[in-house]
Amino acid sequence: MSEISTEITIDAAPSKVREIFLDFASHKDWNPLLTSIEVYKGETSAPAGSQLKVQLEIPGKSPMVMYPTVLENSEQVLKWKGNVLFDSIFAGEHYFAYSPSEDGSKTKFVQGEKFSGITSRLFMAFFAKSTEEGFVSLNEALKKKAEKSN
Template sequence: MSTAAKVTGGIAALLVAVPALLYAWTLLRPHEIHTRVDIDAPPSRVWEVLTDFAAYPEWNPFIERAEGRAEAGARLSNHLRVNGEIMVFGPTVLAASPGRELRWLGRFVMPGVVEGEHTFTIEDLGGGRSRLVQHEKFTGALVPFAGSTLDVVDEFNAMNAALKARAETMVR
């Protein structure tokens, strides 16, 4: 084997190995965001607000527009406002348990580059009260380089506050 072939083979091996190692690293140490808010409304009402995608432009400061169905296997089209910019992505719904959980997986470009698994969990606190927990787990080869792009805790908190206000003031 010639020196050029050895160098080319070595470079090719690195181009495969480095992203694979970065992806594996993020599986062990994902970038995670976790927020929560207590809401003076029952889980059924929180679910109703959360899954009424057509109404998002009226109240949601983070996911300004969402289209699709809240059912496992459905594809959504979400328009997010992050740092004044609109980002569109099409996650796939992994779970939709009315009054309990909505979970989806979004990918950038292709599997393994940047993946975000987003979970909304609704906990019944009793007495017509609920807790909404938002959790996002980012994995993928580019996650270590994404920096502040993935730091959307302020956006999660803004959405939580807006959802709380909407659920607590809905007329039934």
């Protein structure tokens, strides 16, 4: 299994960061990586088990759409998993974690993805750097939006 992980400290409470992140309709206005997130098939929230439709724009690559399944959506983390055909071919478990600072006024935002399947090494060879750049750009945009609205 391979993993890409990034983190940033945001000068806003985790509840505020989470609220901004879960406002899927606004992603098109601020998110350079995940330019559209919708709860698929008419749902209005994203509980575990629901399917999302995500427009992904990795820097330097063609836009793509994926349909991951939400594994967890709690106060601490939003986690989803997507695959190509079957988990044994390629799967990615993407997570967004919101951890409070000691006084609760700041958030350590961690975004990462764990890749598995027989083609995951090939993915890492060709897409790891640009994927990490995309994660960093999302983190920085979220920080800017959260701190501006704080």
